[in-house]
Amino acid sequence: MEAFTILAQEADKAAAAASSAGFAYGLAAIGPGIGIGYLVGKSVEAMARQPEAAGMVRTTMFLGIAFTEALALIGFVVFILIGL
């Protein structure tokens, strides 16, 4: 009986860790999602205003996207370190 109780407690701990990790990953993806949406929206606006600057805007946009995604990757790393 005691063994079952210990097993149930361990299972609860594992489930709590997995749901916390998923929650952290989800939260970490929200901010970069908003950031990328804003960044690309403004870039499209800039390209529409000045088509001749499209190359420069796309360069900046691509690097901005990659830097913003780094935040999501940090969330992902926390997710895999907390445990899945």
Place this chain on the structure above:
Amino acid sequence: MTTSDMSTPELDDNPIEVRISLDMVKRGIYVTPLIIAVAAMPWGGPGALSAAFALGLVFVNFLLAAALVSGAAKISTALVMAATLFGYLIRLGLILVAFLLVRDASWISRPALGATIIVSHIGLLVWELKYVAISLAHAGLKPARP
């Protein structure tokens, strides 16, 4: 002017995103042995293999992002927005799937995997900034010195 007229012929022939990400991957390949060696020091063999796997994920992530943006830019600027946002979700999902596939493997070291993903992603981006020209004259990479 329609949105499809906004892309210039020289951009379509050699997309900027593809040039930048290929350049980052090239630099990443140069430092791959160093990163693997550094990861192997504290985490041993699993650390080295995890670092190699993480570098592969980062390279695929850069190349896929570039392919999606440049492919969408050829069609229309409005599609760039959709491709970028959905591409972001797709790429995060792919990284998750890649991790889930190997999470129980004996050769995986989670700290090495995580550290390599973050350090190589940010490191390659910062390194690439040295070689990027933010000017109307040379969009994309800076021209090589004669």
